Amino acid sequence: MEKLIETLNETFGKTFEINHISKVEIDSRKIGKDDVFIAINNGKNYIQEVLDKGASLVICDDSHWKNNNKVIVVEDSIKAMQLLAKNYRQKLNTKIIGITGSEGKTTTKDIIHGVLSSKYKAKKTLGNYNNHIGLPFTILQLKEDDEFGVIEMGMSHKGEIPILCEIAGIDYGVITNIGDSHLEFMINRDNVFEEKSQIKNYIPKENLFIFGDDVYLSKLLGNKIGFNSENNFIINNYTETSEGVKFSLNNENYLFKLNGKHNCINASIAISLGLSLGLSKEEIQTGLDSVQVTPMRFEKIVKNGIFYINDAYNASPVSMKASLETFNNIKFDNKKLAIIADMGEMGADEIKYHKDVIDFALTTEIDNFILLGERMKKALENFNDERLIFCNSKEEIKELINKKYKDNIILLKGSNFNHLWEII
Known part of the structure; x- marks a missing residue:
């Protein structure tokens, strides 16, 4: 990575005695020999550890390290990383x-x-x-x-x-x-x-x-x-x-x-x-x-004989409806259960958006819905439909699946903070 070494020298106005860089890391646990470690957030607590592991250079905003020739002390390590990346990209x-x-x-x-x-x-x-x-x-x-x-x-x-x-x-x-x-x-x-x-x-x-x-x-x-x-x-x-x-x-x-x-x-x-x-x-x-799709994007998983579709990395009204529509349209011999949970960052009208999702869900032919989260709970007050079931926790959902829905095809959809994957 000659151009990266060149960029380091130019960005920080100093010639570093580095002949080889394996990679750049921001996670101290992944540091290997000849890596450059950029200490962001609490990364400054692990500087000695990464040097002991053989890191070739450390960039940090902790002045305690200013006398170490393997450490570049900057005003803001995140801004320093951004500048380094911008300069490197130009080469x-x-x-x-x-x-x-x-x-x-x-x-x-x-x-x-x-x-x-x-x-x-x-x-x-x-x-x-x-x-x-x-x-x-x-x-x-x-x-x-x-x-x-x-x-x-x-x-x-x-x-x-x-x-x-x-x-x-x-x-x-x-x-x-x-x-x-x-x-x-x-x-x-x-x-x-x-x-x-x-x-x-x-x-x-x-x-x-x-x-x-x-x-x-x-x-x-x-x-x-x-x-x-x-x-x-x-x-x-x-x-x-x-x-x-x-x-x-x-x-x-x-x-x-x-x-x-x-x-x-x-x-x-x-x-x-x-x-x-x-x-x-x-x-x-x-x-x-040959596409390798990032997990939790309509990912099909069979666990303990139960067929799940995990689409629960994140959620918005558009993606919730798209996921439900897709689940509705795929032909399966088994019944379908959709587990839908709270969406985040929806602002002042968040309950309205959750109501809209429930409204849309009920227009599909999906057999049953389990709802999770405080926003879904508030939105549910406006509905009286036997297909809608509210659960207070993922443990409760697991019990209900094992008791009643093991033979269903099960969709999981909600914002990532719900950790719906724990159900699987």
Whole structure:
């Protein structure tokens, strides 16, 4: 990683006696010989430990280490990491694809990475490392021979997307949709759109890929993907099967292993980008087949003879309804049980949004629903339907499943703070 060593020297105005860097780390438990450790948050408590492990360099904002020649003391270690990442990115020939949107960022990132990997050397954001800490950390994981970096960009407050775009130096941009995520901070969808669409200011319009059926995104200039005939890339013949979703895009047929209309859209965005970057249909389908999806995204799991669909990484009204609609449309011989839990960051109208989700759930043919969480409990006061069951805890849900629903196909959907995966 010669360019990283070069960047360290230039960023901090000093020549470090380092011949080799294995990787950059922010987790002291993962430090190995020749690693660079950036001590953020409480990482400063482990500096001696990482030096003992053989770290080549430590960056921290603890002045107690100013006399150690293996430690760079800075004013703010997070800002130092951001600056280092920005400078390092400028030395790389890697093309960066930035992905934002209210829902579907992580899955779309996984699909784009899978598609590009059929032809190119590509790296992606690990998990959901998509904020002001995770994004620069991801940039610092890139190697000099990586041809593409597929980078997720999350936000919850105004002004965050421009910061991430500037650090990443994006070449291509993707906006999946505009929904109701983060309304606690962003107040309304207009503000969400204004912030997410900032990505357009950092790339030419021909390098922007967006869901064209979205009422907000349809206003932007770029490559539009969707079901409407006005789009540049038109989805047709969308069908749910036990293998996943089958569909055509501009009259070419594709199969993707994750169910759901939203995943059909996510895959279509990835295909459109792949075609624009010179991949053949065959290379794209090979990439789709090999996609490694981040866990808890409509993940099918059989445990102790019970079939679960774990879609419980996160939730918003849009993704809740999409998950329920998909679950409703997949044909199973068994009855269906949906466990739906609280959504976070919904702002002042949070109970209204929970009522809307319950309303939508009752329009489906799903056999029964178990609700969990204080917000769902308040929303439930407006309903009297025998399909709706409220439980006070996950333990109570487990008991109910073992007693009554072991033969059901069970969907789990709710915000991550509910830890619904503990039920499995």
